[in-house]
Amino acid sequence: MGHGNRLTGLDPTRLRRWLLLFFLALLIPSGVLIRQSYSQLKWEAFHQYRLQAEALSARIDDRLRRLVNSEENRRFSDYAFLVVSGDPGAGFLQRSALSNYPVDSSVPGVIGYFQVDDTGRFSTPLLPAEPEQATRYGIATDEVNRRLALHERLQQILGENRLVRSNGSGRDRTPSGKEVEQTPGEPSPGVPAVGLSDSGSGSAMEAERADQPQAAFDRLTEKFSKRQQAQAPAATAQLGRVEDLKLDRRFESRLAGEQVVAPAEEQQRGAQRSVRKERGVLPVPAPVVDADQAVRPPASQAGVRIHTFESELDPFEFSLLDSGHLVLFRKVWRDGRRLVQGLLIERQPFLQATVADLFRESALSGMSELTLAYRGDLFSTFRGKNAQGYYSRAEELSGALLYRNRLAAPLSEMELIYSIRQLPAGPGGRLVLWVAATLLLVLCGGFYLLYRLGLRQIELARQQQDFVSAISHELKTPLTSIRMYGEMLREGWASEEKKRSYYDYIHDESERLTRLINNVLQLARMTRNGLVLECRPAGVTELLDGIRSKIASAVERAGFELRLQVDEAAAGAVVKIDSDSFSQIMINLVDNALKFSRGAAIRRIDITAALERDNRLVFTVRDYGPGVPRDQMKKIFRLFYRSENEPTRETIGTGIGLALVSQLATAMGGRVEVINQRPGAAFRVIFPVCASP
Template structure:
């Protein structure tokens, strides 16, 4: 930056230009950093989305395996006894679904059930009516537990209006004489017919219609009440999920492979099976050892039980959520022209916990992502990330960017998984970008600040150079004008003889003043070009003081000052290594400075002296009795082109390079220069090391 180019500038204009320059750099840099952070955030989001898709596929596969295990059960397994073939014929065995306590293979299992065409419910947990429980290997305590579980299944189905109360009561009527002399089935049938007349037309025509309605979309006015019964977290629409990423993201590939559609599963599958004939209980040997199913093994002489060979059509399982919050997994079955409903009741919380939550907690995704499980739009469960608090009580607390929303495959197509991210972790490279952004900000701000400081200095330097040119012009013009005027007077003979000596002396002094000014300017030019050469030689302090006396006495006396030079004998004998011309120029500049700034002082006196100081240093000092130097400007007066502020400085001629030359010449000779205030006046000191070396040449 050239000083002459900044001559017309001021700090305000500099700040404005640097501010515009800063904005011009900061805006594109900020946009670039913002775009980079946006790409990193999207990369992290996409990475989490892929993890969520993979987790959803694993959850779907896990739940599909559970459903497949239920589909593997034969139609006959929903009875208490099943007939199996072996080499001797058919052998009755307990159904796999008749185990008690119930199997834990299905999380949250309550129990299996079957509803016949008349709406009567049975369960494989309880043997057929009239059966002898001890003969079937069932202890009384176990029978009581089985009966209680059967009652619970009935209650759940009844509360959800899947089984009519009258049919349950008719089915539960004990065998034996009925009031009025009728037997059980005839009386039950009459009671059933009488009660059906009081039921709605649809339910009288189709006792199993409630199961068919489970697969239909519920748009009834009681929808809100059902939602409140199913979930305390409300609807998906109530969640504060941010779907911007979902809208901006391209269509994601399917999250699960091999998902079966409802249409693909609706085809009925034929099946054949064996079951004991109705009303026949197989004969068991009471002394036989129990078999693997928990019932006695049949003896060889036991009569072979009568069996039915039946052929069925089995439809795929369907799943629905009941108003009570239980899941029901059921399938329609056609057997010998009769329609049956076979199903299983499942507790919601353990089923979701084992099937979904455990899989979710096993992944790193659970550290930053919230998982919401919904059924048909109703929020069933929310599993917050480890970064969130451990319990959510309302939909308002579920917020974040929607990561993935997907449905499970049939028959769980009503279940949705919603992954949302409240706080994305830093993507790979984000920390490096943070540091680069911080470094860019520091460099940009620091660079602008340094440029501003440099610009201020250049503006000040440009002004000082202008002042220097004006001062040098004035300093050169004044002695030249005086020399010319006195020279013309002497040439024309207009000066009396007694004044000729005074005029010649004045011309001589002005010539020396002009020479000193020219020497200062030339010395400044050499230092600017790093072309300063000093010839150092050893000389005593006394010789230097005598040389100084001869150079400055006339200058001081013509200015109306008295000169006092004092140097002790020990100090005068000290030897220093200096350049005599440079040393003389330093002392002359210091004396000129003292005379210039103490012109109005009383007394008009300049003191020059030398003394030995500590650490082998010899101090030469020049003192005046003027106003002194302001403390805040003591370090500044040795700067190039610097002049002390104030009225005295404005009234005093000078170029502002004298003390700057003093400092640089002193440093070139290995010395230092400083200033201290006295009472009154100021004392400028030149410190040089004492030396006894031989003559040397130094390039500075």
């Protein structure tokens, strides 16, 4: 009883609050544990992808270093059109390897090679010192024109970046006599050397260049101040600055002890690049030779002077020009004079072959992006395999910062930045997510089931409390009346006329108490699963005759008329039921009809038996009262359910009669249902027929 009192004091709102508190008490620690597990898996995945990024950066760096080393190994004399092969005293004159056309180089995207002397004169190994003699070295006229065009292109690109004096407009003739464009005041395209002057600029900077023609190359490798970086041309900062990147640095910040610049080994390799000395020879001047043939006899016998010299070659330096081209150049010291030798490179083919191809071949391209920065400016981005579109500004780059690394010298101003848009946690992460989803589903399902169970228990406790109150009322009222009328009869206070009514009242109340006690006992047996029904074949007429004898007097004393009607088709039908249970069903239905139709205009109870299709026998008990509300048609067959609150109820009853009707009908293979009539309600008890006429 104490447990029931605790339940009745717990309303649905308080139940929800307690269950929610219990739900959160389980969910929060579980969520924290799952989050920590998932974060740890993502942290491990970050380490794995970071190692892949480091390995990829090392591959890119190694490839670029090998390309630079191949250019480092070129001799000073390779930048001339003719070179001496073999021993200087008995060698042969031949064309330089850099004089081939189209330009043949291991560096992807090379436009061409160039040389600028200390007077600012520009030359390329594509043409001899006297271009009109090019045809005498086995070069066709059409090819000479193409070489001149490439010569002018190299000169123009360097001129646009203020490294040499660029061509203007005008016309001149090539060695073959064809007219080509020529800039006024500039040498003809046939002259491969041009000096820097201050004409056309009018600025102090140009005047300075006239005094120091190679100073522009020195400024290419100067360290930029923040102000100069902010004023960098758009060609070198297409996407913005590295500081503008809105990347998540949580994982990177946990690696505070690791370097984010070039490793010490790479820095040491860069530091090992030093000035190289070599001995070289050049013909002065170079003789004319037949096509694709070296000159014999030896140069000393051919009347060609050979100049032997010693030169110092500085390591190559790298820069990104304002025009977007790349330049790789070195300073060479010869006979106290400084020359600049180098090569111009198209940026896109160079980066595609050295960076993009390696990136897209790696597993990283499936989930990350690679951005290149030069001196803090973002100038190129390579997206993953499945990415679409392109970026136009740094703010569009999102995700987590995976790895940053500077390349080795001379490309140390270039930085590789790996970002990962969505860091996968791998198979272990999917398992954790499945466990989390399952746990959440179990918790939510358990919360819902416990809530429903709690509501049912609260309702059951309330109904049981109402039942105790109702049964007390149902027992106390008739017992008090029976005692009162019994005392009056015992003491002789009743007249002969009233004795009959007193006896009838005592009899009716005794019958009602008997029905109540039978219902309670039946309920107790069904609750203990001790109900044993003996179902036997019985005829419809026999059943209804038995019912008439049990309920007729009670109906008449209540002031109602009882009508029994059996269809012809149903008169001979036989059903297999328990007679006592069937009688209890019909008595409960009639008792329920009498209680709820006391104020009806038509005071009649109809009991009918009809044989319907599918060989079903239907017993109907109909009253002419108010009927059953639609929202309670299923609820009235629940145990202890009453359509009225206990303190305000106007009818008598315990709330177990209709529940017993439903359970007994089901136990005998039938069912019960209610249908509203106009007026009243009809309770239909349906049984299968085992034999019919």
